[in-house]
Amino acid sequence: MELTRLDKEILNILQNDFPLVERPYAVIADRLGISEEEVLARVKVLKEEGVIRRIGGVIDAQKLGFYSTLCACHVEEDKVWEAAGIINQEKGVTHNYLRDDWYNLWFTLTSPSPEEGEKIIKDLEKRIGAEIKSMPAQKVYKIKAVFTGR
Incomplete structure (x- = not known):
C-alpha cells in the first residue's frame, strides 16, 4: 500500500499528538480540514492494510x-x-x-x-x-x- 499525504498526516497525529478528548477523531479531522467520517475511514483502511496494528497508549513499564x-x-x-x-x-x-x-x-x-x-x-x-x-x-x-x- 502506498501512503498518501493524508495518510501520513493522520499517522503522524496518531503517533505524536493524539488528542486526549472525548472525540479525538473529530479533533484530528478539524486539524486536517476533513470530516470525522473521512478520518475514521482512512484509519480503518490503514488497519485493514496492516499499516496500523493497534491504537493505544504506550506505558513506560x-x-x-x-x-x-x-x-x-x-x-x-x-x-x-x-x-x-x-x-x-x-x-x-x-x-x-x-x-x-x-x-x-x-x-x-x-x-x-x-x-x-x-x-x-x-x-x-x-x-x-x-x-x-x-x-x-x-x-x-x-x-x-x-x-x-x-
Missing part, C-alpha cells in the same frame, strides 16, 4: 516498577506460527515478530518482577519447545516514526 525484556528464540519453520500464537496469549507480551535469522521469533515481555518474567519465560519454553534468550535493556531508546514527503 520501568517507570511504573515493572520488568521488561527483549526475548529471542529459534523455532522450526513449520512450528513458528503455532509458537507465535502461544507467545501472543501471554498478557505481558507487547510485541512479537519474525526475523530472517537463526533467532527467528522475537518478542518483548513485561512482568511485575524479574523473577516473574523468568517464570513466564520458562513456561513459554516448555509450551513452544524452544529455548528463549532473555535480554533485559541496559539502556532504553525511543524510536519515533515520522512520515514526511508526498
Whole structure:
C-alpha cells in the first residue's frame, strides 16, 4: 500500500499528538480540514492494510516498577506460527515478530518482577519447545516514526 499525504498526516497525529478528548477523531479531522467520517475511514483502511496494528497508549513499564525484556528464540519453520500464537496469549507480551535469522521469533515481555518474567519465560519454553534468550535493556531508546514527503 502506498501512503498518501493524508495518510501520513493522520499517522503522524496518531503517533505524536493524539488528542486526549472525548472525540479525538473529530479533533484530528478539524486539524486536517476533513470530516470525522473521512478520518475514521482512512484509519480503518490503514488497519485493514496492516499499516496500523493497534491504537493505544504506550506505558513506560520501568517507570511504573515493572520488568521488561527483549526475548529471542529459534523455532522450526513449520512450528513458528503455532509458537507465535502461544507467545501472543501471554498478557505481558507487547510485541512479537519474525526475523530472517537463526533467532527467528522475537518478542518483548513485561512482568511485575524479574523473577516473574523468568517464570513466564520458562513456561513459554516448555509450551513452544524452544529455548528463549532473555535480554533485559541496559539502556532504553525511543524510536519515533515520522512520515514526511508526498
